[in-house]
Amino acid sequence: MMEVFGVIGYPVGHSLSPVMHNAAFRETGYNGIYVPFGVRPENFESAVEGLVALGIKGVNVTIPYKEKITEFFRQEREVVEIGAANTVDLRKGICYNTDVDGILRALRNSNVDARDTNVLVVGAxxxxxxxxxxxxxxNRVSITNRTEERGREVAKKFGIEFVRSENLSAMKFDLVVNATPLGMKGFPEKLPVPVEVLKSKPIVFDMIYNPPETPLIKKAASYGCRTVSGVDMLVHQGAKAFEIFTGRKAPVDVMKKAVISELKKLI
Ligand SMILES: NC(=O)c1ccc[n+]([C@@H]2O[C@H](COP(=O)([O-])OP(=O)(O)OC[C@H]3O[C@@H](n4cnc5c(N)ncnc54)[C@H](OP(=O)(O)O)[C@@H]3O)[C@@H](O)[C@H]2O)c1
Structure with a gap:
């Protein structure tokens, strides 16, 4: 029997997950279909109950429900630590955060050895x-954030250093990660870090995938930095979710091709 999966969020019209997962089902011959579930906040609880009642096998979770969803299911360790989930195995009643694997696999896939390095994470x-x-x-990880209080909270929670943005120019990092929407389609084109940070040629990982070549990625490349794209993170977090959903190895290249061709339509 065909198994139904989906993504729950509001709005979800923009989500690339249906295209990515349906391409993976086709490629692997898995008898599944993946659909978007746009759910208004006032209906969220009944929608989650409905997913279970209808026998939906698994869902991804996107804005604004990544925190809220954790109240409904058992939590994998990374969900407990991060406080947010993006994937639920509805058969087992367990929620996961596959962004963690998405990040590690995207870096590994770009031959970035993220061990024993100085990392700056921008955003909280x-x-x-x-x-x-x-x-x-x-690694030695530092964090910076527009709202200092929120950044300091995250730093304290994970036992890492908070750096104020005005101090960044004088600092050197091996890896800089943008986890803000700065540079995303529809957001300001401002760089999330001062250009001085790029002069020491850190590897630059921008989590934004639309556009795939963000202003930060372009600027970093012009300084001779190696870059890692948010498209890779998107595909690898999806690949991990696919593995949770199906127990099969994800066809990463096919998923990436599907995402890139969909993104081209959006530009
Ligand atoms: N590639 C992928 O698979 C993937 C997966 C997840 C997320 N992402 C991307 O990662 C980014 C962050 O997502 P999220 O879920 O963490 O969002 P979030 O929870 O809303 O956090 C956004 C962060 O960005 C900061 N920020 C927002 N607007 C800013 C601005 N104009 N200037 C400076 N800082 C600003 C916020 O700072 P304040 O605390 O000051 O508000 C906050 O730290 C998004 O662009 C998202 O698309 C990509």
Missing amino acids: GGAAKACVYALRES
Whole structure:
């Protein structure tokens, strides 16, 4: 029987997950279909109950429900630490945060050895916390954020250093990660870090995938920095979710091709 999966969020019209997962189902011959579930906040609880009642097998979770969803299911360790989930196995009743794997696999795939390096994470939201969680054990991680109080809270929680943005220019990092929407389509084109940070040629990882070549990625490349794209993170977090959903190895290249061709339509 065909198994139904989906993404729950509001709005979800922009989500690339249906295209990515349906391409993976086709490629692997898995008898599944993946659909968007746009759910208004006032209907969220009944929608989650409905997903279970209807026998939906698994969902991804996007804005604004990544925190709220954790109240409904057992939480994998990374969800407990980060406080947000993006994938639920509805059969097992467990929620996961596959952004952690998305980050680690995207870096590995770009031949970035993120061990024993000085890392700067820009931002203090869910994506930034997933990044700090993923990298803090094997690296020296610092965080900076527009709202200092929020940045300091995350720094304290994970036992890392908070750096004020005005101090960044004088500092050197091996890896800089943008986990803010600065540079995303529809947001200001401002760089998330002062250009001085790029002069020491850190590897620059921008989590934004639309556009795939952000102003930060372009500027970093012009300074001779190696770059890692948010498209890779998107595909690898999706690949991990696919593996949770199906128990099969994800066809990463096919998923990436589907995402890139969809993104081209949006530009
Ligand atoms: N590639 C992927 O698979 C993937 C996965 C997840 C997320 N992302 C991307 O990662 C980014 C962050 O996502 P999130 O879920 O962590 O969002 P979030 O929880 O809303 O956090 C956003 C962060 O960005 C900062 N920020 C927002 N607007 C800013 C501005 N104009 N100037 C400076 N800082 C600003 C916020 O700072 P304040 O604390 O001051 O508000 C906050 O730290 C988004 O662009 C998202 O698309 C990508």
